[in-house]
Amino acid sequence: MKVRVKMFAMLREKSGGSEFELELPTTATVGDAISILRGKFPGIADLLPRAATAVNFVVADGATALREGDELALLPPVSGG
Amino acid sequence: MDALQDLVELRGSALDVAGILQWALDAEAGGVALFLGTTRSEKKGTVELTALEYEAYPQMAVTQMKQLAALARSRWPLRKVAIVHRTGRVAVGEPSVAIAVSAPHRGQAFEACRFLIDSLKKDVAVWKKEVWGDGSATWSAERERRD
Numbered sequence: 001m002k003v004r005v006k007m008f009a010m011l012r013e014k015s016g017g018s019e020f021e022l023e024l025p026t027t028a029t030v031g032d033a034i035s036i037l038r039g040k041f042p043g044i045a046d047l048l049p050r051a052a053t054a055v056n057f058v059v060a061d062g063a064t065a066l067r068e069g070d071e072l073a074l075l076p077p078v079s080g081g
Numbered sequence: 082m083d084a085l086q087d088l089v090e091l092r093g094s095a096l097d098v099a100g101i102l103q104w105a106l107d108a109e110a111g112g113v114a115l116f117l118g119t120t121r122s123e124k125k126g127t128v129e130l131t132a133l134e135y136e137a138y139p140q141m142a143v144t145q146m147k148q149l150a151a152l153a154r155s156r157w158p159l160r161k162v163a164i165v166h167r168t169g170r171v172a173v174g175e176p177s178v179a180i181a182v183s184a185p186h187r188g189q190a191f192e193a194c195r196f197l198i199d200s201l202k203k204d205v206a207v208w209k210k211e212v213w214g215d216g217s218a219t220w221s222a223e224r225e226r227r228d
Binding site: 006009012013057073075078080081 | 135198
């Protein structure tokens with residue numbers, strides 16, 4: 001299945017792109033996707049432990065199941081205001 | 082009588098603070114509390130901060146800000162709630178976020194306004210990058226804990 005991946009702030013810059021499609025096994029969880037992304041983008045490995053995730057704009061965790069067409073976002077610690 | 086209303090927005094250009102404040106006025110309110118977050122000047126040695134650059138995850142940030150407005154309404158009997166956050170470059174001294182709350186009594190307005198800015202800084206999907214006079218730029222790695 002394909003999911004859309006979005007990264008923000010320093011994750012976006014260090015991965016070299018903000019938005020792309022990722023091919024995953026149909027049973028993949030958010031945690032599985034993160035493992036694949038860690039391999040694909042070694043430059044963000046040190047940032048991933050502190051990154052939050054969201055699936056379809058709702059905060060998710062490693063166990064959250066992914067489905068075809070989902071939007072998975074990787075969010076560094078927020079710093080708005 | 083006006084319906085209870087929220088004004089929740091991300092804006093890519095200068096905030097119309099007077100307009101937001103005017104919008105928050107309400108005949109049923111005894112006061113309006115306004116908070117502006119502004120870019121504070123900083124120095125690293127001789128290099129000065131020129132601006133903060135804000136990036137948002139728009140769909141998520143707007144949803145989160147609407148949820149915060151709803152949560153504030155569940156705690157205080159608020160009339161108008163405005164939460165407007167900048168994206169893009171915000172020069173030193175300029176506002177990056179405006180929160181305006183009207184309520185029957187001032188205590189409610191102050192408390193809700195404080196709750197909204199504190200929660201926004203902690204939870205909402207917005208990030209800022211520091212842009213310095215020497216051309217360097219660094220992401221604010223950690224949200225500020227100072228008040």
